[in-house]
Each structure stands twice: as structure tokens, then as C-alpha cells.
Amino acid sequence: MTHGTGSTRGVPPRVLVITHDLDPTADYVLRELNARGVPFWRTDVADFPQRITMRAELRPDGAWGGAVVGPLRGIDLSELTSVWWRKPTTFRFPDSMSGPEQRFAAGQAKRGFVGVLGSLPQVLWVNRPERNADCTKPAQLTAAAESGLQVPATLVTNDPGAVRDFADRCRGRIVTKVLGGIVHTENGQRGQIYTTRVPADRWDDPRVALTAHLYQQEITDKAYEVRVTCVAGRLFLVRIDAPDGPGRLDWRTDSKRLAYSPICLPVPIRTGILDMLWCLGLVYAAVDLIVDQVGTHWLVDVNPGGQWAWIDCTRDAITTALADLLQKGTL
Structure with a gap:
């Protein structure tokens, strides 16, 4: 579990790694930090608030003091020097909370938990969320x-008519890409949406009007x-x-x-x-x-x-x- 993962027991962590439980890419870096004796704490935002407790108090000088603590490890906010915002998942709340309660709590958690960490001075973020x-x-x-x-010629639109005009200017060779992440889940099945050529019979697709789409000239x-x-x-x-x-x-x-x-x-x-x-x-x-x-x-x-x-x-x-x-x- 990520909430209990760290290094160099007995030495206060100075590096905070925020990612999900199964992240083999992060493991390469964390093994290297362990080999160097660099203390770190690996956790995930999904562990807040059920497995992680934050105690942060604003001091007169404007700095936040306190700690973020999990079942096995934690970090003193005044000791933190680096945050690796790698691949976190989302906040998790008790099933006893209603949907509106969970959405409200997620907003509070983001502004509180992530907000305090982001307000700490002299802390390196890779990258800021x-x-x-x-x-x-x-x-x-x-x-x-x-x-x-x-950059390739690019069109972002929800106007089906604009697609044909763009394709004509690109000599008919256009592709479409998602505007966000390629991972897509439907009916419990996880898949990826890759770059796709757009044939002429789809240039006037009325479903383009349903949301924003990105088109580019194919190289x-x-x-x-x-x-x-x-x-x-x-x-x-x-x-x-x-x-x-x-x-x-x-x-x-x-x-x-x-x-x-x-x-x-x-x-x-x-x-x-x-x-x-x-x-x-x-x-x-x-x-x-x-x-x-x-x-x-x-x-x-x-x-x-x-x-x-x-x-x-x-x-x-x-x-x-x-x-x-x-x-x-x-x-």
C-alpha cells in the first residue's frame, strides 16, 4: 500500500512522492533514492482522508507548520523539500457519504490537502498539479x-461544416486526436483512443456537434x-x-x-x-x-x-x- 511506503526508517522524510499503488515507473526512482539513503514518503491522494491525517496551522510569518501523517509514516511540513506529483488517483470517501457529500468533500480536500502542500515555500514540485x-x-x-x-495545421471545433473546409485545405489528409488522456473506460472495459485518420465520409458527421474535437493535418x-x-x-x-x-x-x-x-x-x-x-x-x-x-x-x-x-x-x-x-x- 502506498500509504505505508517510505525509506530510511527513523530519518524524517524530505521527499514526498504522490502516485498510485502500482506504479513501476516510480519504483525505479524510489529504489535509487533508497540506495542513496534519501528519506522519502510515498503515498496517494486516494489515502486522504481515510488513511492520512493532515494537521496544518498558519504561523504568524505566513508559513504553514504541522504534518501529514499516515498509519506507518508521515512528513513534517517544515522538512519537505521536494514533491513528485507522479500519477495520483482521486480522493476516496466512505460509502456512507452521499454523492453530493462526496463531491463537496472532494473539493474541500483538493483545496485543503493539496492547497496547503502547494503553499509551502521553497518546495520543488515535479510538476505542480x-x-x-x-x-x-x-x-x-x-x-x-x-x-x-x-506544429501541424490544427482545428478545434464542434461544427461539422468546419471539418470539411479544414480537410480541403489539408488536401484531404487529416487525423483526429483526443484532447485529453487516451485511456477510456466504457461498460467496465478499459481501452485507449489513438490517433485516427478521418475519411471523407466522416467529415460531415453530425455527432461532431456534441462536443469539442481536435483535427490535425496528417504528416x-x-x-x-x-x-x-x-x-x-x-x-x-x-x-x-x-x-x-x-x-x-x-x-x-x-x-x-x-x-x-x-x-x-x-x-x-x-x-x-x-x-x-x-x-x-x-x-x-x-x-x-x-x-x-x-x-x-x-x-x-x-x-x-x-x-x-x-x-x-x-x-x-x-x-x-x-x-x-x-x-x-x-x-
Whole structure:
């Protein structure tokens, strides 16, 4: 259970890791912190308020004093130096509470529990949850373009008529992507919604009017893709080559057949990525690029909680970089 997980018993934790119970990516970094003797506490917001107690009092100097305590471990607010907001789940409340009561309690918990932690001075966040939330697809594409990166022609609309006009300008080659996370659950079944080509017979689909949709011009002359994992200004690069098939459009659909190799980025692209992340206020992010046959680098996604541990050639370096950052507690 996450609420009882920590390191270096007897030494007050200075690093708080907030993620769900089964997060093997986080485990790599936590094992590294353990090996270094860096005290940390791993928990999840789902443990509040039933397994975690917060006692926070505002001092005359404006600082919060007190502690957050679980059944086996806790953290003194005055000792906290780093927070890794990794993959938390949602607050959980007793079944005895009604739906309206639980919704009210969730708002209180967010503003109280997360609000106090976010108000602590001199604490490094990787990343602040509000920065993650603000990193919407429109925001990241705007930041990318303002930072000198190339982005595909993009339309966000709920007007079916606008889709045909956009597709005509893109010579009929458009794709659609979700505006949020790709994980989708329906009737108890969990699945993913990947990038999809939009054929001409769906350009006028009246269901487009039901909500916002994102469309982009397809990069039809794709050569390969690049995953850039960014940790406090350090960039870890890997080239991704997908075989013919569904993975050529979205490599996530064919992850078992991908080929990974080291690569370098042109200086203007590196600079653009760093400028973009500064604009978005992100300490950590996974950035995806498409490189076409003439060498143009197209920014297609910025994920502030993106995975990285499945790629062997960069795993150890990213683990070390994150552990260094959390241990140091400053940028």
C-alpha cells in the first residue's frame, strides 16, 4: 500500500512522492533514492482522508507548520523539500457519504490537502498539479509555435461544416486526436483512443456537434519519430521507428515492434523545446516529435506525466536525473 511506503526508517522524510499503488515507473526512482539513503514518503491522494491525517496551522510569518501523517509514516511540513506529483488517483470517501457529500468533500480536500502542500515555500514540485492541468492540447500547441517549433495545421471545433473546409485545405489528409488522456473506460472495459485518420465520409458527421474535437493535418511523409524526455532542462532523446502498419500513424498501437536508437536534435529544436516547457511551467515532460523526409521536426504532443521506463536505452539516465532532482530539491 502506498500509504505505508517510505525509506530510511527513523530519518524524517524530505521527499514526498504522490502516485498510485502500482506504479513501476516510480519504483525505479524510489529504489535509487533508497540506495542513496534519501528519506522519502510515498503515498496517494486516494489515502486522504481515510488513511492520512493532515494537521496544518498558519504561523504568524505566513508559513504553514504541522504534518501529514499516515498509519506507518508521515512528513513534517517544515522538512519537505521536494514533491513528485507522479500519477495520483482521486480522493476516496466512505460509502456512507452521499454523492453530493462526496463531491463537496472532494473539493474541500483538493483545496485543503493539496492547497496547503502547494503553499509551502521553497518546495520543488515535479510538476505542480495546476501546471499539469493547464497543459491542454491548445495551450501546448500555442507554446510550441511561440517557441519557434513547427506544429501541424490544427482545428478545434464542434461544427461539422468546419471539418470539411479544414480537410480541403489539408488536401484531404487529416487525423483526429483526443484532447485529453487516451485511456477510456466504457461498460467496465478499459481501452485507449489513438490517433485516427478521418475519411471523407466522416467529415460531415453530425455527432461532431456534441462536443469539442481536435483535427490535425496528417504528416504523410513521416520518416521517424522522437521521444524527448525532459527533466529540469536536461533532454533525453530516443528515435522511434515503427514498422509498416497501424504503428506508422500512432506508434502506441504497435509498441512491441518498435525500434529505439540514440539520436541528436538540432540546436534550434532543443532550444525551442526548452523555451516551450518554460512557458508551460513544466519541470518534467515527455515530448513527441514527428520528423518528415526533409528533416522538419513537428511537435505533436507534450505529456507532463509521460511514461519513460519502458525504453531501455534511456531508462537509467532518466532515473538518475529524477533522483538527483528530488534529492537536491532545487532546479
